[in-house]
Amino acid sequence: MDETRVPDELARLWRITPESRLGRPARLDVARVVDAAVELADREGLAAATLPKVAESLGVTKMSLYRYVGSKDELLALMQDAAIGPVPSSLDGTGPWRARLRLWAVEQRDGLARHPWLATAPVSGPPKGPNMIGWLDAGLRALRESSLDWGAKVGVVMLVSEYVRSSAQLVQGLESGREAGQDQAAAERDYGRAMASLVSPERFPDAAALFSSALFEDTGDDTAQQDFDFGLDLILDGVAAAVER
Template sequence: MVDDTPPNELVRLWRLPIGPRLGRPAGLDVDLVVRTAVQLADRDGLSGATLPKIAETLGVTPMSLYRHIGSKEELLVLMNDAAIGPAPTFPAPVNDWCPALREWAVSLWSAHRQRPWLTQLPIAGPPSGPGAIGWMDAGLRALRGTGLDAGAKVGVVTVVSGYVRQADLLAQQLEQGRRTTGLDETETNRDYGRHMSRLVDPVRFPDAAELFNSDLFESASPPATADPAQDDFEFGLEVILDGVAATVARAEA
């Protein structure tokens, strides 16, 4: 007989009942541990959400936390599912899937930008909690009216969400680099172009040399939005959506 009982980590992730408790209600539970961990990560970054710091904040011993989470790795999954926030709600598009998928991607980008530590979390497996499944459901809903089969829809959602995550990671690292140099984005681009134009050999790297000898980096203007990474993100998203459109067209041909 196949045992279809969910493992303990899924029981905790979905907050399933685990049977009657005897005596007084416990003052500590999964929700409190995860909520405290998220608050610490929001304040101090992911490195601030260690088990000893969570225990200290709650006034308990670190070992007592293991009655509510199975491991540090499980805690990270719980944190991600709680912190990603609700997925966007929209009706399934009848004809044009693109605006809905764009809204989904932009909403996911905003969630990551509000909590930079989300991108630092390891990917332990496919979506498995109610928060992550909610985002998956919304992404699939955007593609409901297309001719894509189930596997292709999952592939599109995976590619777009992966782009969001990587774009946020790149933006964070570039922002850290600018803070180190003290230069803004326009100054950084200008200096980069000038240095590369002197270093790049046109014989060895002809196309790169042509790029660096153009006026692209000298004429770069400040980003049009308050977030220096926003324009780059939106450009890349449109490129990906164009690719999705080609995939949908082939499926519907």
Template sequence: MSEETIPVELARLWRLPAPHRQGRPPALDVDRVVAAAVELADDQGLAAVTLDKVARTLGFTKMALYRHVGSKDLLVELMVDAAVGAPPDIRRPPRQWRAALTDCALALRERYTRRGWLLQAPTAGPPRGPHLIGWLDVQLRALREADLDRGTKLGLLMPLDGYVRQACLQEQQMRAARGERDQADVEYEYGAALARLIDPRHFPDAAELFAADPFPESAAPGRDIAAEDFRFGLDVVLDGIAAALTRTRR
């Protein structure tokens, strides 16, 4: 595909040079716009990012931004790719594919935790920017030795990415809801209240669960329950990938 046939949105995401124009070079470019927008999101959240605000921050008009980012939707996509950043250089032996995907998932969770507004950005389609493609490349490298066609490998990775994003979003929302309260205390009160409320005649299995006191009254000092929950769910997803790989070998 020649540069002439590449869509404008992809050209901006990949920073392809614009057609040469006569006169002075532009005082504004995509990187400056995106950097200002990311800084605004870091300070005030994604909802605070508007083309007007970004333009005022840079000392330009809103119309001046359209030449470089085209639309608010593309600006958000540019911001996400820039803010997620390049993936870590994860290189493990082929048989350690599970450890490699775990490393990648934990690294992505760290990015989502550090910049929570990333989870508020809509997912309008598959990854297109260079950084997100870099994360995909790291994951594909982990499955390089698997005897699967490339489409199947991509299919295995989609639920993994979906889990990481959804688990981090749920953690973010629950953290916001409980405020300064400790997660163990909130979960214990929840379990104790439901144990008293649920009628085993109507919900026998749920009643049995809560009667077993599944949530401890307090957590050990320094224990990160959210991280433990994330790892448990991640292992379940990776077990599914392992099962798919086993079926293929058979």
């Protein structure tokens, strides 16, 4: 690709540096700006990673940042690509598609756990940055030994990725909604008991039967892991059926 024709926002995303100019070296670069923004988001949430706050943390003016980041939306794209990081070495190589795709999903979930704001950050289009493309490549490689065509492979990768993202959002929502110091199993037991006392079988017969069952009393120690595994297995079963067809 002719680098001179790459749009500025993509050049910054891929760290394609312009030709060097004579003079004093720049105090900042794209990487420092993005690192500062990610640090703010990790510490205070995505809403805190504004251009004025990033500038303040770096000791510069907001206007000076536009030399390195074209807009708030571009900053978010840079942050997402930086935070998801390179694909871990555990995803190198090939093998049975189901085991490889499961590992891909688990590694992606772990990446979202390191930067919780990633799960709720808006999606503004297909992957464009080098790290995002790396994860796409690893997902496609996981399916290399399947019989799926390219369209189906992309669809599977998107489906599994969105499931991981939604699962992370659900876990965050449940964590924020429970009492301080209360684990998820205890929160589910309290919820089940409260609903059992409110939901009448005359008005909600099947929901009442659910809440009067032992499901919420015996949830196990790590309900989030159980729920994640159950949903992922359902998706992988569907992919297996598509592969068989």
